[in-house]
Amino acid sequence: MAQYVDGYVIPIKKSKLNVYKKMAKLGCKTWMKHGALSYYECVGDDFAPHGLGFKKLCKLKPNETFVFAFVVYKSKAHRNQVNKKVMKEMSETASHWEMPFDMKRFSIAGCNVIVKN
Numbered sequence: 049m050a051q052y053v054d055g056y057v058i059p060i061k062k063s064k065l066n067v068y069k070k071m072a073k074l075g076c077k078t079w080m081k082h083g084a085l086s087y088y089e090c091v092g093d094d095f096a097p098h099g100l101g102f103k104k105l106c107k108l109k110p111n112e113t114f115v116f117a118f119v120v121y122k123s124k125a126h127r128n129q130v131n132k133k134v135m136k137e138m139s140e141t142a143s144h145w146e147m148p149f150d151m152k153r154f155s156i157a158g159c160n161v162i163v164k165n
Contacts, residue, residue: 051085051161052124054131056117056154059106064148065091068115071145082133085120092116106153115149124158 060068072089079087092114095103106114121127 050123051164052121052127053159053161054119054121054127054156055159056115056156057102057106058115058117058149058155059108059112059153060115060149061112063111065113067148071148072115072117078134078137079119079130082137083121083126083130085122087119089115089117124160127158 058068069089076087076089092102095101102108102114102116106112108114119127121130
């Protein structure tokens with residue numbers, strides 16, 4: 049079965065990770081409730097010295113790290129259905145949250161899965 053993934057790279061101040069983690073737990077609960085197949089939020093730990101690397105890509109400052117996150121769906125159509133429900137629910141509580149990262153540095157992409165274990 050083909051799958052579809054939304055991927056995120058989010059530069060974030062290390063001091064904001066606990067606030068972000070609370071928000072991420074709510075995001076996980078919400079996406080899974082509305083049908084996502086799996087949900088991951090990962091914090092940068094090993095900054096590889098070769099290639100461009102996320103550290104350089106994100107132009108991280110000394111007090112920052114990054115979150116690499118992804119949500120897995122059955123298909124792009126399934127993603128669109130799930131995200132419609134998630135965005136509706138999130139918009140009802142959006143006023144309760146202040147983003148713990150700079151949205152101007154936030155990156156997202158939808159991706160077709162081409163290799164899967």
